[in-house]
Amino acid sequence: MNLEKLLYDAYGYTEFRPGQKQVIEQVLAGRDVLALLPTGMGKSLCYQLPGKVLPGAIVIVSPLLSLMQDQVAQLKKMGEKSVIAINSFMKPEDREKAWNTLGTYKFIFVAPEMLVQPYVLGKLNALGISLLVADEAHCISQWGFDFRPDYLRIAEVLPKLGNPQTLALTATATDKVTDEIKHYLKLSDPFIYSHPMDRENISYDIRKFENDHEKLEALMNLVAEYGGPGIIYAGTRRKSQELAERLLTLGIRAAFYHGGMEQQDRIFVQQQFANKELEWVCATNAFGMGVHIPDIRHVIHFQLPSSIEGYVQEVGRAGRDSLPSLATLLYAAGDERLVESLIMDDLPERHEIELIYERGEEAKHLIEQGMMRETAYRIISYWRERLPLQGTLNQIERLKIEKQRQAASVRGLVHSSGCIRQYISMSFDQKNPSIPPNCCSFHGIDHSLFKGNRRELKASQHGSWKERLKVLLPI
């Protein structure tokens, strides 16, 4: 089969991006595949194109509602009409309709918690699945930075679906996580494609300061001297708001973005950024998904990331166009304390674990009363079905140790004196990368490359409503 021709006929592209072709070939050959592709490398094409050839449905299990919606939107944007997403937030009548017309869809996105319901399984089984895709497969790892207990259930339902051919996709995985994915998804003799984590066009800069005041001043200088478009990751919602306000008073076009905003406003900020109406977005880590902008030139971390995996993902939003881009991490003495307390706050505490063991399902009400966190509830109720109390306590203890390891590796990123690129690759068990020009602050960066290219932004449209209407509908 001529894959290039297929690609062109289906989507109008003339060539594959690195890794895509190898993965698709193996999928079409009928093999289980585990593909490690950095974000922005076109992971979804790895099942989209096989969908054009394989006879049955492609079922994609996706861990996050927002991610699912974004992928459906992207597929539709590429002209794919036969797409549907089924999740627990749908209105019952819409879901009913979806089930009844399921056979007419090629690409079916399902949330993992739905997949385990017998009714859903029955429907999917009747359909004939050609390929099961586990998106963001690293979520299956209990040690990973975003473990979803529901993901482990995929393994439990695979036999009930007749063990379909499986494609596991992820952007970040250490050897340990890769092994877990293989184990839990029961991938038999899989083809593993591992793209180097390293992005050569990104220069890593780390700057250290004595205190917060100096750090903030440094940020203000950075945005004054360096051009966008860029993202400033701020750590907390409040901080993202504060930073955006500061930038605005300097006359720099900026906006904040965080999960506490209503969805319409979040879409507006994304679009303004994509339209180049904004130079900087000050955001929490909620910003990223749904942002498909190839020419982000600068990602600044104003707070330490909570894991190397998260850091690589956030930094990886820069320079998708392969042009030189800068990643700057600003550190003030003591920053790691904040991060470590945030990380540990995420873990279920002993009293929460005991409460759930005592009360079971009823403990759910405690979430509403603010006595329990939803993430804690989810993780614990998963283990409750499988382990006695002591087992779960041990499990959480091990999780804690793992989190501490993650925190230590972020600390190492800031404090180890050496090549940052090498440090990152090492964290992912990848072999030493070659050192490109402008590699990192250890090897030296020619900052003139990034300075002073502040582009003229479009003039803002603050006229009367009639003038704006004319801009919207110029006729």
Added chain:
Amino acid sequence: MRFDEVVLAIMRAVDGQRTVSSPYHLIKGKKSGQTIQDIGYFGLHPYFAVLPKLDKQEYLASIDRLQTQGYLIPDDNSVKLHRSAFDLEIPSTPLNGWKYRSNENRFFARLSLVVQTMSNFMQGQKRFDPVVTDETVQMWAKAYLNRIDFRSPAVQEAFKNQLESSLALAKTTEAHKDILMERLSGYGVGGLTWDQLAMEHKLLPIDVKIAVVEAVHAWLDVLEEMKHPMLAGLLEGIVQTSALTESAKRTQNLAERGFSLKQIAELRQLKTSTIEDHFVEMAMNDPAFSFAPFMDEHLFESIKHISKELKSMRLRDIKERLPEASYFQIRLALAMRGGVT
């Protein structure tokens, strides 16, 4: 109208007779019997469900401001306004919440997507990220656009001209229209967030939210009148033909077929109190509603009379004077047109 003025306008009507949180439920559009009957008692139709997503914290912030300014006197039981609150001049408002029932949001979502699509196509861009992610709205907009043949330049021009001429007629300020238009997106132009609008217009975010609702209500009034075939299409299902909530409508159907209140409760497997709420709602909305099945003429007149005499809509006050009347009977009598004179 600023948000605080909306709260004050409601409070002036219910002063001393309702709790401080009752305006919150009204603005959010809570469909409880109490909230719905209060709309009729106190003439609060404009404000029902104007901000269905209103956050409790935002409301409490407003209460805080009103107390700091001295208009509202802190009180645990009910709204207690200072005299100055009545001297304040509150601008008249195009808000018509009881009529539109938050459906203006659906209208605006459709409009946003239609304008964005047209804007992109006019400028040669056929692929773009939709500004509205709701699939129902997306499907609706797609069908609508095809129906009006939106690719035709003549249609595009007519559409734009109709938007402009109808919005020009809307009875609201130019500033409100500016804000409304800034919530629309197009090719290369993103809509503005509430915070961005607040900063630009030197208002609170909650004030710009109210401004948009006012402007859209005023605009909808015009669009309904004008009956432009193209724009009228956008109103499909937006303006309710019946003023009743869905559930009350079902109760009304059964009542019209001769079932009693008790029977309806059994049939629908709902509490009697819920069905009572429905009858109160019907009494409020239907000028031909008859109280005969529920009380005699004499009791009805007595309730009306006492309410007038006490200048009170408080059920408890009336019940004290008229122990033989049930709360339901009192609510029903008060809900009927001309409840207060």
